[in-house]
Amino acid sequence: xxxxxxxxLNGLDKGGAYALIALGLxxxxxxxxxxxxxxxxxxxxxxxxxxxFRYLITLxxxxxxxxxxxxxxxxxxxxxxxxxxxxxxxxAVLVDYSVPISILLAVPAMLVIGIAMExxxxxxxxxxxxxxxxxxxxxxxxxxxxxxxxxxxxxxIPQPIPSDLRSAADIGVWLGMDPHTLTYPWWRIVYLxxxxxxxxxxxxxxxxxxxxxxxxxxxxxxETVGVLGIDIDRRFTIVFGLAAxxxxxxxxxxxxxxxxxxxxxxxxxxxxxxVVVVGGMGSLGGAVAAGFLLGILQSFASMTEVKxxxxxxxxxxxxxxxxxxxxxxxxxxxxRRGIMEN
Amino acid sequence: xVSLSRTDLSKLAIFAAIVLTMPIWLAPFGAAYPGLMxxxxxxxxxxxxxxxLFGLTGYLSFGHAAFLGxxxxxxxxxxxxxxxxxLPAMALAxxxxxxxxxxxxxxCLRRTGIYFSILTLAFAQMCYSLAYSVLTPITNGETGLxxxxxxxxxxxxxxxxxxxxxxxxxxxxLGGSISGYTGFYICAVLLIVSFYISQLIFxxxxxxxxxxxxxxxxxxxxxxFNTKPYTLAAFVISGMFAGLAGALLSVTDPLAGAERxxxxxxxxxxxxxxxxxxxxxxxxxxxxxxxKYFENIFSAINTNILHSFLSFLPDGLxxxxxxxxxxxxxxxxxxxxxxxxxxxxxxxxxGLVEGSQRLARWLTGRLKGSGAQPHPHPAE
Numbered sequence: 167x168x169x170x171x172x173x174x175l176n177g178l179d180k181g182g183a184y185a186l187i188a189l190g191l192x193x194x195x196x197x198x199x200x201x202x203x204x205x206x207x208x209x210x211x212x213x214x215x216x217x218x219f220r221y222l223i224t225l226x227x228x229x230x231x232x233x234x235x236x237x238x239x240x241x242x243x244x245x246x247x248x249x250x251x252x253x254x255x256x257x258a259v260l261v262d263y264s265v266p267i268s269i270l271l272a273v274p275a276m277l278v279i280g281i282a283m284e285x286x287x288x289x290x291x292x293x294x295x296x297x298x299x300x301x302x303x304x305x306x307x308x309x310x311x312x313x314x315x316x317x318x319x320x321x322x323i324p325q326p327i328p329s330d331l332r333s334a335a336d337i338g339v340w341l342g343m344d345p346h347t348l349t350y351p352w353w354r355i356v357y358l359x360x361x362x363x364x365x366x367x368x369x370x371x372x373x374x375x376x377x378x379x380x381x382x383x384x385x386x387x388x389e390t391v392g393v394l395g396i397d398i399d400r401r402f403t404i405v406f407g408l409a410a411x412x413x414x415x416x417x418x419x420x421x422x423x424x425x426x427x428x429x430x431x432x433x434x435x436x437x438x439x440x441v442v443v444v445g446g447m448g449s450l451g452g453a454v455a456a457g458f459l460l461g462i463l464q465s466f467a468s469m470t471e472v473k474x475x476x477x478x479x480x481x482x483x484x485x486x487x488x489x490x491x492x493x494x495x496x497x498x499x500x501x502r503r504g505i506m507e508n
Numbered sequence: 509x510v511s512l513s514r515t516d517l518s519k520l521a522i523f524a525a526i527v528l529t530m531p532i533w534l535a536p537f538g539a540a541y542p543g544l545m546x547x548x549x550x551x552x553x554x555x556x557x558x559x560x561l562f563g564l565t566g567y568l569s570f571g572h573a574a575f576l577g578x579x580x581x582x583x584x585x586x587x588x589x590x591x592x593x594x595l596p597a598m599a600l601a602x603x604x605x606x607x608x609x610x611x612x613x614x615x616c617l618r619r620t621g622i623y624f625s626i627l628t629l630a631f632a633q634m635c636y637s638l639a640y641s642v643l644t645p646i647t648n649g650e651t652g653l654x655x656x657x658x659x660x661x662x663x664x665x666x667x668x669x670x671x672x673x674x675x676x677x678x679x680x681x682l683g684g685s686i687s688g689y690t691g692f693y694i695c696a697v698l699l700i701v702s703f704y705i706s707q708l709i710f711x712x713x714x715x716x717x718x719x720x721x722x723x724x725x726x727x728x729x730x731x732x733f734n735t736k737p738y739t740l741a742a743f744v745i746s747g748m749f750a751g752l753a754g755a756l757l758s759v760t761d762p763l764a765g766a767e768r769x770x771x772x773x774x775x776x777x778x779x780x781x782x783x784x785x786x787x788x789x790x791x792x793x794x795x796x797x798x799x800k801y802f803e804n805i806f807s808a809i810n811t812n813i814l815h816s817f818l819s820f821l822p823d824g825l826x827x828x829x830x831x832x833x834x835x836x837x838x839x840x841x842x843x844x845x846x847x848x849x850x851x852x853x854x855x856x857x858x859g860l861v862e863g864s865q866r867l868a869r870w871l872t873g874r875l876k877g878s879g880a881q882p883h884p885h886p887a888e
Contacts, residue, residue: 201622290854296622297568301782302853304775308846316835316843436633436771443626478642485630485637492619492627 168338168348173465175337179354179423181461182361186416187434188441188453189368190409196385196448197405200288201296203303206435207310208410211279212272212417213426214314217323219268223249223261263328265422272414280410284403307431315428322425327353353422360419364412365454371408372450381405385448440488446501456499460484510712519789520707524700531689537805542692543760544804548797549695550756553702555780555792557749560709562778563787565742566722567617570625570774571632574612575747577639577769579605579754581646584653584764591663592677594686594694598755605751606744613743617736620725632771639766652765679759691760698756699793702749707789709745718742750777779849785859794860802841809837 191205226247234242249257260267287306291299331352338348372378384391384398391398417426424430441460445452466472468480479486491498512520526533530548534540539548558572579601586597616627639647647653655676679686686694709715720728721735728735758764767773780799785791814830814837821829836844856863 287850287854295566297566297625298853298857300568300622300625301778302850304778305846305850305853309843309850312840312843312846316840432772436629439626440630443623447622478638481637481641482634485634488630489615489627489634492623492630493615496619496623 168343169469171348172350173469174462175350175354177462177465178458179357179361179461180465181458182358183416183420183434183457184438184441184461185454185457186361186364187413187438188445188457189365189450190412191438192442192445192448192450192453193368193409193412194406195442196450197381197402198284198288198292200291201299201303202288203300203435204283204307204310205303205409205413206431206433206438207307208276208280208413208431209417209420209434210311210314210426210428210431212276212414213421213430214318214417215272215275215414216265216268216325216418216421217318217426219271220264220325223247223264223267227251262326262330265325265328265418269415269418272418273411276411276414277407279414280407281403283410284406288406289399289403307435311428311431318428320428322427324425325421327422331356357419357423361416364415368408368412369450377401377404437484440484442498443488444491444498446498449498449500449502452498452500460487463487510708512707512711516707516711520700520704523703523790523793527696527699528693530696531692537801539801539805542688544800545692546695546756546760547800547804549692549699550753550760551777551780551796551800552699552793553695553756554750554753554777555784555796556699556702556706557746557753558777559781559786559788559792560706560749561742561746562781563792564709564715564718564722565739567620567739567743568625568778569616569628569743569746570771570778571612571616571628571630572746572750572777573769573771573773574632574635575605575609575750576754576757576773577635577764577766578608579751580758580764580768581653582751583755583758584655584762585646587655587661587679587758587762588659589662591661592680593663593683594679594681594759596663597679597759598752601755601758602748602751605754606748609744609747609751610740613740613747617739617743629771629774632769632774636766636769636771639769647764647766650766652763654763676762679762686759695756695760698752702752703789703793710789714738714741779845781859783849783852783859785861786857788859788861791859791861798860799845802845806844807838807841810834811838 187205187209190208191202194200194202194205224247226245229244229246230241231244232241234244236242247257247261249260251257253260283306287302288299291302334349334351335355336345336348337350339345341348372382380391380396380398381401384396384401388398420426437460438457441456442453444460445454445456463483464480467483473480527549530545531540534545539545554572554576558569562568582601582604583597586600590596590600612628612631616624616631619627640649657676661677681690681694684690709718717728717733717735717738720733721739725735754764754768757768776799780795781792782795783798784793784795811830811834814833815826818826818829834840852859858865
């Protein structure tokens with residue numbers, strides 16, 4: 167029972183990341199009708215927003231302290247981050263919490279990148295075939311990841327968890343079990359809560375604002391909305407920016423769990439496409455549900471009991487689900503009837 | 509049976525001449541060594557095969573690397589179990605890959621468009637993951653499948669071939685060594701044969717049917733045409749080409765690793781085909797050569813070479829230019845490739861072949877325009 171709960175929890179935070187990426191992917195597909203192979207690269211760019219922010223905030227001054235000698239007689243170098251010089255203890259807190267704070271950098275940066283991408287290239291591909299959309303966004307993904315590589319190198323750059331959140335929460339106690347039977351790292355709980363908030367935010371934005379209403383109407387029938395005198399293209403550009411932001415902040419918060427390198431986006435892209443397909447192309451609820459479902463499924467498949475039953479299942483379970491869904495029910499779990507059914 | 513027209517035969521002859529004289533005309537580019545030229549030939553075969561599927565039917569497969577890997581593994585197993593001769597190894601690789609493609613194609617071709625791409629991607633990723641985990645007895649996991657001195661090699665033993673050589677045995681062709689230029693010419697001949705087969709397919713009624721499927725599959729089926737066997741045949745043929753390329757990779761360097769099945773490798777063949785010109789005969793070959801050349805030569809350019817190239821510039825300007833350019837060469841050649849690819853997809857969907865045709869047309873147009881039109885056309 168405990169092992170079951172632990173795997174469920176493990177699956178949830180991974181599922182949160184899948185759901186966030188797949189949400190943006192399917193939002194773009196549902197509105198613009200574009201299959202975006204560069205979406206994984208946007209997730210990766212989000213990760214590197216966190217890396218950049220941490221680099222900036224930990225720029226430091228080196229002073230030599232002549233009083234204080236190291237054991238071998240040379241003066242000790244004292245390194246203090248500039249922010250700590252300027253703001254004192256508050257600066258130290260800023261450095262400690264660099265990962266969550268870098269969301270403040272990531273949101274505008276990703277919005278600009280997303281809108282620039284859509285206006286610069288993707289808008290020319292609305293009328294072209296899905297294969298061509300895949301090709302051009304695949305090329306874009308290569309360009310983005312190579313730019314990141316030329317600035318940050320090829321090695322993963324680990325990001326620290328804020329020191330207050332490094333311990334694990336004793337979840338078992340909350341559920342009335344004995345202490346130390348079921349623990350779970352705080353940061354993963356934070357990630358789960360964060361993804362829930364972002365997903366809720368996106369849905370609320372689409373459901374309860376006028377802008378969201380227009381976008382939903384445009385998803386249902388683009389031409390009619392245009393005929394009614396609404397500049398739907400402009401709205402959809404902003405939707406693309408929004409999807410980029412969602413992918414970006416998902417990346418920012420994921421950095422402490424997985425040290426980002428430039429290829430990260432491609433690895434997540436394949437998985438998140440599978441998630442979108444399982445959920446149903448263009449179905450937002452489907453993407454979120456499938457994200458969590460596949461995350462949990464993957465973590466159950468990696469249990470030793472399951473692995474001894476079906477060897478290798480942990481490696482392929484996600485793809486297997488995708489193949490079965492595509493062959494049996496191509497519109498996915500929650501896709502609309504008649505949309506992309508062959 | 510289809511026979512080629514005279515122009516096609518002359519195209520084939522030109523192509524054969526270009527391929528066979530590679531050691532001569534590649535020398536000024538610094539690429540005329542057998543190891544690299546073998547790669548040129550092998551990846552050209554891979555791209556020609558991919559083009560038969562994507563170029564003719566429009567089905568974009570993102571899982572072709574799986575066939576490359578299966579071909580490689582089959583070849584090495586044939587070396588280990590049967591004989592070090594390359595002919596049975598290659599034949600076996602092509603057959604096994606064909607059967608494998610038949611199974612995967614049967615499932616994947618039930619869907620079209622993006623779903624087909626994702627299905628092939630999912631199958632290839634499954635093969636890749638399994639090769640690293642459960643199938644380790646067959647694939648030898650991360651180490652890769654290697655030859656060993658005490659492998660059975662039943663056919664070699666049957667014919668009493670000498671197993672007394674020092675170190676590992678080398679692949680042979682009918683008893684002769686295939687190292688160096690011999691290896692290159694084997695690949696080159698197979699490339700010419702592949703080109704010939706692809707010409708035949710392009711000119712045959714079968715190829716015409718595939719083009720019909722690309723332009724409008726629904727209309728094809730409404731005319732009472734069963735498209736399924738045609739697409740499946742194209743998929744299997746295309747997979748067999750990839751299997752042959754994988755076999756040649758293992759023939760020239762007898763080992764097989766799972767990284768050959770990774771989906772980035774599938775992405776590479778897509779890049780090659782698009783870059784050169786999808787749906788054309790020469791395009792995939794040009795793309796494959798260009799990318800392999802970039803990968804091996806362009807990536808070796810470092811800042812020192814750039815400095816010596818640009819030493820004629822004023823000092824400060826030179827520093828700036830080198831700093832900018834160094835992002836695009838050496839380690840960063842992938843960036844150049846990606847940019848080139850995006851530009852081609854946006855502005856030149858027919859690839860470099862279409863580009864050169866346009867250029868030629870423009871040039872001939874200019875020449876004709878400048879002449880005084882000595883032969884006015886009669887009115888029709």
